Amino acid sequence: MSQNGIVLVASVSIFSDDKVLIIRENKPAAVNKWNFPGGRIEYGEDILYSARREVKEETGLDVNLICHYWYI
Template sequence: MSASPPDRSSREYPDRPWVGVGVVVWRGDKVLLIRRGKAPRIGQWSLPGGAQSVGETVFETAVREVREETGLEVVPTGIVTVVDAITPDAEGRVHYHYTLVEVAAESAEGDPLCADDALEACWATAEEAGELTEWDETRRVILLSAAQRRSPQTPQIP
């Protein structure tokens, strides 16, 4: 009996990139971080977010993912950037491939209550977030979002 072929629609060893949405949630001068409960980057501090569902806009994904992971309600304010997250395995094959649309959002109130694939959550300044996060792209996105918030020329989405 031959082995089954790999599931190419899987997030592991995919046959196409998955669209993910990362959310830079701000409250004052602090950003929301979650400790990831699933691969890739399990156990690392990161931004809340996840895969976009069919029929869902990027901003709907942002609102849903933050609610699922932390219970917080957010209002998306704009697109920060897009990140290619490609993780090879030891043999150089693509183990994970995400195209991440990074969304800025504001959260007015409430304490994060971890659920779904978030193990912990905390509010941190951009500097503190830089010390907690391990992935350079997460640090870059947070700093870029902070700079965009300070710039009156940055168009925001109502």
């Protein structure tokens, strides 16, 4: 979702025991950079739906989310 140059994104941290899931990006601007699964929230899309969608697209995993919101 973008309005007045602001882009909203969802980022997901996935923990299992003592491990954290990160992905290696393949987008031209970030090739081989490591990141948490995430991406843009589409217009009208629920934040949690967006977060689950991005994880599925980038990892193939279906996840249940525990939400923590941070506002900057």
